[in-house]
Amino acid sequence: MADQRPGRPRHLDLDELLTDRSTRVLVCCGSGGVGKTTTAASLALRAAEQGRRVVVLTIDPARRLAQSLGLEELDNEPRTVPGALPPGSGDGELQAMMLDMRRTFDEMVAGHTTPERAQVIFDNPFYQTISTSFSGTQEYMAMEKLGQLTATGTWDLVVVDTPPSRSALDFLDAPQRLSSFLDGRMIRLLSAPARAGGNAFRKLVGSTFNLFAKAVSTILGGQMLADASAFVQAFDTLFGGFQERANTTYQLLRAPGTAFVVVAAPEPDALREASYFVERLSAEKMPLAGLVLNRTHPVHATLSGARAREGAETLEASRGDALAAAVLRLHADRVETAERERRVLGRFTRAHPTVPIVDVPAMATDVHDLAGLREIGRRLAS
Amino acid sequence: MTDQRWPAALAEARLHVVSGKGGTGKTTLAAALALALAAGGRRTLLVEVEGRQGIAQVFDTPPLPYAEQRIAVAPDGGEVRGLSVDAEAALLEYLEMFYNLGLAGRTLRRMGAIEFATTLAPGLRDVLLTGKVKECVGRTVGEDRRGGRRVPLYDAVVLDAPPTGRVVKFLDVTKAMGSLARTGPIHSQSEGVVELLHSSQTVVHLVTQLEDLPVQETLDTVDEIREAGLPMGGVLVNRVRPSRLPATALTGAATGAGLGAGLRSGLEAAGLFLKDEEVDGLVSETVEHAERVQVEAAVRSRLDAAGLPQLELPELTEGVDLGGIYELAELLREQGVR
Numbered sequence: 001m002a003d004q005r006p007g008r009p010r011h012l013d014l015d016e017l018l019t020d021r022s023t024r025v026l027v028c029c030g031s032g033g034v035g036k037t038t039t040a041a042s043l044a045l046r047a048a049e050q051g052r053r054v055v056v057l058t059i060d061p062a063r064r065l066a067q068s069l070g071l072e073e074l075d076n077e078p079r080t081v082p083g084a085l086p087p088g089s090g091d092g093e094l095q096a097m098m099l100d101m102r103r104t105f106d107e108m109v110a111g112h113t114t115p116e117r118a119q120v121i122f123d124n125p126f127y128q129t130i131s132t133s134f135s136g137t138q139e140y141m142a143m144e145k146l147g148q149l150t151a152t153g154t155w156d157l158v159v160v161d162t163p164p165s166r167s168a169l170d171f172l173d174a175p176q177r178l179s180s181f182l183d184g185r186m187i188r189l190l191s192a193p194a195r196a197g198g199n200a201f202r203k204l205v206g207s208t209f210n211l212f213a214k215a216v217s218t219i220l221g222g223q224m225l226a227d228a229s230a231f232v233q234a235f236d237t238l239f240g241g242f243q244e245r246a247n248t249t250y251q252l253l254r255a256p257g258t259a260f261v262v263v264a265a266p267e268p269d270a271l272r273e274a275s276y277f278v279e280r281l282s283a284e285k286m287p288l289a290g291l292v293l294n295r296t297h298p299v300h301a302t303l304s305g306a307r308a309r310e311g312a313e314t315l316e317a318s319r320g321d322a323l324a325a326a327v328l329r330l331h332a333d334r335v336e337t338a339e340r341e342r343r344v345l346g347r348f349t350r351a352h353p354t355v356p357i358v359d360v361p362a363m364a365t366d367v368h369d370l371a372g373l374r375e376i377g378r379r380l381a382s
Numbered sequence: 383m384t385d386q387r388w389p390a391a392l393a394e395a396r397l398h399v400v401s402g403k404g405g406t407g408k409t410t411l412a413a414a415l416a417l418a419l420a421a422g423g424r425r426t427l428l429v430e431v432e433g434r435q436g437i438a439q440v441f442d443t444p445p446l447p448y449a450e451q452r453i454a455v456a457p458d459g460g461e462v463r464g465l466s467v468d469a470e471a472a473l474l475e476y477l478e479m480f481y482n483l484g485l486a487g488r489t490l491r492r493m494g495a496i497e498f499a500t501t502l503a504p505g506l507r508d509v510l511l512t513g514k515v516k517e518c519v520g521r522t523v524g525e526d527r528r529g530g531r532r533v534p535l536y537d538a539v540v541l542d543a544p545p546t547g548r549v550v551k552f553l554d555v556t557k558a559m560g561s562l563a564r565t566g567p568i569h570s571q572s573e574g575v576v577e578l579l580h581s582s583q584t585v586v587h588l589v590t591q592l593e594d595l596p597v598q599e600t601l602d603t604v605d606e607i608r609e610a611g612l613p614m615g616g617v618l619v620n621r622v623r624p625s626r627l628p629a630t631a632l633t634g635a636a637t638g639a640g641l642g643a644g645l646r647s648g649l650e651a652a653g654l655f656l657k658d659e660e661v662d663g664l665v666s667e668t669v670e671h672a673e674r675v676q677v678e679a680a681v682r683s684r685l686d687a688a689g690l691p692q693l694e695l696p697e698l699t700e701g702v703d704l705g706g707i708y709e710l711a712e713l714l715r716e717q718g719v720r
Contacts, residue, residue, distance in 0.1 A: 032545060033405020060547075062595055133504045164404060164547065177501075186498040208486035209495070215481045216499045220506065221563030228502055265405060268701070269439070301663030303656065311652035323641075324648025326626045327668050333626070334667055336699040344701065364673035366594040 009349050012290030012356035014261075015381040018047040018157075022257055025150060025158050026289075029171070030263035031273035032164040035294045037061045038367050038376060039263050039360075040161040041069060041096070045370065046377035047157050048085060048094035055095040055149055056159040059142055064368035069096040076100035076107075078149070084370060095155070101141040105131040108144060112241040117234065126224070126231040134181075138163045139174035140246070147249040172253075172280065175246035182239060187232045190216055190225060259289040264348075266296050266341035266359075271348045278352050290356035292380065293345060297337045298361055305335035358382075387691050388718030392615055395585040397519050397578065398540045400618075401549040401603070402589030403596045407620040409436040410702050411589050411695065412542040413462075414710035415618075418719045420460030421711070424537040427518055428453070429465045431511045431552075432544060437464045442704050448472075450518070457708070463536075465518070470496045472510040480567050505558030509572050512555055515541055516575045519583070546588065546603040550610050553579055553586070585615030590685070592619060592678040597685055604688055616691035623697045625675045627668070635672035641665045693717045 017023055028040040037058050044056035055078045061071065070082045078095040085092055110118045121127050131137060142163055149158045162171050190213045217225050252258060260281055264274040274291060281288045312328035315321055349357070360379045367376055398415060402408035409430070416428035427450060430437050435445045441453045446466040453464040473496055474487045490496055500507050519539045522532035544552045551557075559572045578584060586607055590600040600617060607614050627635055635641060646661055656664075685692070695713055698706045 033403055129504060181501055211481055212490055212495060215477050218566045219563055219568050220503050224503060300666045301660045303660055311654045314652045320651045321648030322628050323631050324645055324652060326628060327645060327664050330626045330671050331664055331667055333699060340699060340701045364670055365677050
């Protein structure tokens with residue numbers, strides 16, 4: 001890169017991170033469409049090739065990427081990736097799994113209560129809503145699964161992809177959101193506002209809240225409120241256990257041995273999201289390894305864009321070699337693209353000068369086999 | 383082909399829903415479409431529903447409140463307004479309309495009660511958001527001088543919808559309503575939303591790029607949209623890059639075969655005497671380009687097979703800023719958007 005500015009960002013050395021035995025958890029995050037899942041899978045494969053026992057947790061991989069990892073069906077269990085490592089190639093091991101959020105939720109419930117009580121919860125219509133379409137459940141379950149995978153001690157590195165949320169930060173907030181939803185305070189207020197809350201509360205908003213509760217029950221229907229209320233009651237005994245687990249996972253994310261890799265494309269939106277993420281991680285005291293800038297278009301020749309364009313014009317005017325003219329035009333386009341990408345990145349690095357960065361040149365075709373993942377891994381580590 | 387790019391059915395629609403795979407430029411093209419449709423002194427509304435403040439970023443304005451405000455002026459007098467709808471504010475608006483909560487609404491919001499209510503039934507969020515969109519589409523103003531009839535406030539409403547993975551669920555209000563009470567004000571309004579979304583007043587456009595995954599996701603979503611009985615609009619193919627290579631050179635170029643020697647003399651004719659590694663660099667850039675052009679041709683034919691109106695927007699090499707939105711809007715107009 002021809003970037004001469006002082007304070008040029010440090011290079012993110014991913015091989016160092018992957019081979020460092022003290023790295024136990026690697027979280028790939030970033031906004032949708034930047035290649036998070038592919039990055040996670042490539043890093044996992046590369047770490048396995050370097051002798052580590054790795055499991056990669058993918059959230060919603062594109063079909064063919066899933067197939068290349070041997071994930072034909074969603075069974076919520078890690079499976080060895082066929083053909084990932086040639087036989088006799090060392091101690092490394094690669095397993096992959098796809099998150100099944102409903103099943104993860106079921107297991108969590110079953111693990112915290114008696115079979116009878118668990119059945120009461122499973123049978124509640126409201127549980128269907130919470131375990132499948134509550135926004136944030138996927139994020140929460142991804143973190144829960146991460147906690148489970150690390151707790152088994154079967155792998156020495158867990159690589160996790162994060163859900164394609166509206167915001168890349170959702171998975172940090174999801175456990176808290178679900179907790180405040182399930183702690184029962186609101187549902188008690190809504191189903192019996194007169195009894196819940198203290199005197200002061202009643203004086204302050206009591207009558208309004210009654211009105212509100214009535215309105216909500218008109219909109220949602222009495223049955224739904226009754227179901228939700230029954231659900232929260234049944235859930236009450238589990239609640240402490242859930243909170244404790246969420247807290248353990250949160251601590252795991254802050255613990256030494258965990259590293260976050262933020263993935264972005266050289267586009268303003270993706271880098272803006274990456275910026276928020278970097279700020280949030282730092283506020284939460286979570287360890288950021290660096291930024292993977294995916295799908296860049298570095299120039300391969302130092303010829304300036306202006307000279308290339310001039311050359312092309314000369315050739316076109318003199319009806320010279322059409323191919324050479326085309327090649328020069330291409331190069332001029334490419335210089336312009338690379339400059340724009342650098343400008344967009346510049347905004348990020350000015351705000352976050354200490355974040356190490358690696359850029360991964362774009363591939364001409366999408367990656368959907370192990371060879372492609374290996375190539376991405378090579379580019380990530382270069 | 384020219385007339386097929388924006389057929390009459392699209393020109394007559396008043397609600398343009400824009401979705402696409404994440405990262406393909408959905409918000410940018412929704413903005414350009416709103417601007418293109420505002421040309422000729424018309425008034426359009428650009429709505430976002432995911433609280434991302436994407437509209438404010440694209441038009442370089444301060445974050446939008448929950449209120450419609452002017453964000454851009456079309457070249458010949460038209461106007462684009464922007465609105466960031468949020469489900470909680472929409473619910474409060476309802477409650478105030480029907481239950482007269484007065485100032486207490488804010489307290490409820492602070493307590494988290496509003497969020498709780500919208501979370502209780504995930505379907506409610508979508509019903510509230512689409513309900514607000516419908517209200518904007520249907521809003522009328524003033525009186526037509528001739529017939530004394532009220533006219534729509536907005537000539538068109540462009541909805542920057544959730545990405546392809548979630549959009550059909552978002553628009554399938556009938557299903558969302560299943561989880562709500564069968565009577566009451568929100569229910570009856572939702573019936574109106576269902577009617578609007580399945581009528582010829584609505585079209586759903588999908589933004590894509592000429593790459594394998596985005597095109598696959600677009601085709602899958604087209605099927606889903608049709609299955610849900612929603613009116614499919616056009617495919618907006620974004621970031622199309624020109625193929626610089628002469629067609630005859632393409633196949634050979636993809637392998638890099640025979641590029642080197644001939645290229646050097648061509649370059650010298652242009653007065654460029656380059657070192658070997660420079661020429662090699664140019665060759666490898668050309669090979670990459672040729673490979674990409676071939677991939678693009680392959681995915682394009684899959685897209686063509688879907689038989690949908692297609693509009694193309696080029697990659698703006700200098701990036702998309704406000705000027706870029708105007709450029710894209712003009713290109714949409716040139717392809718028949720009206």
